[in-house]
Amino acid sequence: MSKIIVKSLKYKYPLTEALALNGLTFQIERGEFIGIIGRNGAGKSTLCAALSGLVPHFFKGAYGGSILIDGINVKESKLSDIARKVGIVFQNPFTQMTGAKDSVTEELAFGMENLAIPKTEMVRRIDDALRLLEIENLRDKNPFELSGGQMQRVAIASILVMLPEVIVLDEPTSQLDPQGTEEVFKAIKRLSNQGMTIIMVEHKTEKIAEYADRVMLLDQGQIVAFDPPAKLFSLSNLEERGVRPPVFTRVAKGLDIHDQVGLYPVTLESTVNEVQKVYESH
Amino acid sequence: MTSISLYVDKKSIVHDVDFLTKLIYCCVFIVAPIITGAVILGTFSFLVSLILIISAGALKKLMPIAALSLFVLLSVIIIQSAFIQGYHDVLFTIGPVHFYREGLIHASSIVVRFLDILLAFSLIVLTTHPADMVETLQRKGLSHRIGYVILSVFQIIPQMAQTMKTISDAQRSRGLETEGNIFIRAKAFLPLIGPVVINSLIGTRERAMALEARAFSAEVKHTYFRDEPVYRYKTPVRLILLLLLIVSIAWRLL
Ligand SMILES: Nc1ncnc2c1ncn2[C@@H]1O[C@H](COP(=O)(O)OP(=O)(O)O)[C@@H](O)[C@H]1O
């Protein structure tokens, strides 16, 4: 059975007219890396909130359809139970620090304290998370003293220690400098390699093309396409949807370089491959 | 790290006493002088607290608190000894203002009481880690929501002040006057409020969401990552405090 099964999901924020999510149906398999793209206001953040249960448990409003995660219905479950299945990471690293803890290890412990995890188990999970995200050297630092990239990795670690099976990331690098962005992408890559199911909203399409197994394009609360990167970025009307394909794809489209089935390359590697083929045939 | 916590992280006998015992100390040392009504006992309590604070190595952090209260105390003394009607015994005169002996005595008893309370509370705040205070109360049944609010205030307020400064620097670099007389500054301050308030409102909602993602509203009895510190001297100190209370009640009755 699929990890995540979404059926006819509809959602409207309180006091608004338009549906923020307008009839989404899709499935995500265990261990997949899913990229979500689309223009501002397309409904990406709302979908993240729905997958992590913040919709409809934190944001009220009108809700229709269903999300099943591991057989659990998000609408019928408590947020604290969903938190054990799905972790969510937001844009702003600063607002994800509790502000009530004065070291990174204590910050990581916060969620586990709420779930009444025994101390010895906390210590074990914290050590694992710090190692995986390569922030062991920060363990005794005050969270607010860290750089953006470090703080964001602490935010990811603080979710990781709750041992979710799915991690949702809503533009996790949009407020970081290039170095912080690189650090965070590397960390997410490692999580994915560990078999974690990853769902990430991201504007940097080069990164999506490199990492994602499938990409979901949203517009006006609806799924326009949900395909592997090469297929999705080969669509012709992306710019109208507020999406810029990866730079390689734009170059390849300009030169009309594509593979046998008409798909344009989306990563550096595949572009080099296709270009080489063109050379050799001449 | 900027934090408005006044905690002084040192090792001392006072640090080794648990929060509840310190709370009891605070109550006894405030209540006993009031029960007995003796100014001398108030002075004694005040001195004991002062000595304990010094022995805990926290005198330096006491200074800002002391400086702040000095202002209050001075005004109490001046008002009590110079401007209250009905006193006769003039002690000295500055310009047109007479200072009365009775007023000064009355003022000094207020000052002693005030200092007594101030130092007893300072003793707790200066020598107990905020997280230990809150977690002690949580283990005794304080709601973890209230506990969270208390603890986060120590860090989030300085962070808001930092945001304020960042924005005001940005505004100044765009040519907004943020220095000068009070009106100029008020005019510069108003446009600042918008961004800061909006920032902190959005921040608050995001933080609330992030907390929920970490099972903040789980309805189970929490565990604690911080070990309960090993406290010493709990029983003897509490016994001494009890004895002091009994003695002061007896003093009053006899
Ligand atoms: N808290 C909210 N209350 C009301 N409407 C909202 C709220 N958050 C988002 N919306 C609306 O829902 C739609 C989808 O927004 P969002 O999911 O944030 O888009 P995206 O993340 O793709 O930019 C937008 O029209 C937006 O105005």
Ligand SMILES: [Mg+2]
């Ligand atoms: Mg968004």
